[in-house]
Structure formats: C-alpha cells, structure tokens
Amino acid sequence: MQVMSKDDVFLIVNVKLVDMGVYSCTAKNIAGMIAANATLTVTEPPGFESIMSNKQVKVGEEVVLECLNYGSPKPKIKWTKNGIPLASSNRHYFTAEDQILVIMETKADDSGTYKCEIANPLGIKVQEVEVLILPCKYNFYSFFNNKNFKKY
Structure with missing residues (x-):
C-alpha cells in the first residue's frame, strides 16, 4: 500500500485487495478528541x-x-x-x-x-x-x- 498524506487527506494509490478494511481518523486538540471510521471495500x-x-x-x-x-x-x-x-x-x-x-x-x-x-x-x-x-x-x-x- 502506498499512502500519500497531504493537506489532511488520506489517499491510497494503486488500491489492492489487501487494502480492504476499516480505517480510522482521529483529531485531537485542547477542546477534545473526535474519531471517525471509514470502511474501504475493494472489488475485483x-x-x-x-x-x-x-x-x-x-x-x-x-x-x-x-x-x-x-x-x-x-x-x-x-x-x-x-x-x-x-x-x-x-x-x-x-x-x-x-x-x-x-x-x-x-x-x-x-x-x-x-x-x-x-x-x-x-x-x-x-x-x-x-x-x-x-x-x-x-x-x-x-x-x-x-x-x-x-x-x-
């Protein structure tokens, strides 16, 4: 998996079946913390x-x-x-x-x-x-x- 992280964007290049799964993003500052999940489904x-x-x-x-x-x-x-x-x-x-x-x-x-x-x-x-x-x-x-x- 090749990941490019720029400007708060998560980008997977050349997606493969092994990349399938749940990805989490967590943001934290003095006001608190928040998390979000995203499920990536790969088809072939x-x-x-x-x-x-x-x-x-x-x-x-x-x-x-x-x-x-x-x-x-x-x-x-x-x-x-x-x-x-x-x-x-x-x-x-x-x-x-x-x-x-x-x-x-x-x-x-x-x-x-x-x-x-x-x-x-x-x-x-x-x-x-x-x-x-x-x-x-x-x-x-x-x-x-x-x-x-x-x-x-």
Whole structure:
C-alpha cells in the first residue's frame, strides 16, 4: 500500500485487495478528541488462476478438473457438461468450494465438453475443456472366455 498524506487527506494509490478494511481518523486538540471510521471495500472482476487442459483417461480411472479462480466478491461457480448443469452424485463431487470437480470410476458417457463459469457483479468468465474416456485395452469377459488357458 502506498499512502500519500497531504493537506489532511488520506489517499491510497494503486488500491489492492489487501487494502480492504476499516480505517480510522482521529483529531485531537485542547477542546477534545473526535474519531471517525471509514470502511474501504475493494472489488475485483472474476478471473482464473490457471487454464484447464483437456483430459484423456481410461474407463474406470478418475478425472479431476480444477477451476481455480479469484475475484471480489468471491465468484459463484457453475459447472456444466455438454450444456447441462452438473450436480453432485455418487461418482461426481465438488471440492474446494466447487472449484474442483472430481469424476470417480469414469464411464464412456462421461466424455464430453465440461464448462466452468465463474461470475460476480463485475463480470462472467468461462473455461471449457474436453474430457475423453478411452475404452479399456482388455475386456475381462473376452479374456476369461479365451480357450487357450488350462485348468489346474
């Protein structure tokens, strides 16, 4: 914080989020003392800490999508898959205040376009990522139906 104090004026130059808070001014002379408080609220449009990257995993593996963000007030987060809002389920859950989407035990139909939308009163930002679930190399059913193994 850079403060310039001149002519009984308190001026903060290049305001940052860390400057947010309550400031007090006190005046005192032989007649007494008076104090006044002022609250400084700093706002910031939403933004992403990092860019999400496309994911490819095999069926049954886990996918983790991170929508790490900043903004003030804190952005609200919405996740969609192929344009349809996502909700928590037995295989899909959100952590870190909805910034991280975890898909457990992936299935082929988990493939698609995932979007993370962040919004606060100063704006909206969207990130999009493609998730591709690859089939397993071996199918256990066909493996065990192979006639070439011996009984013991």
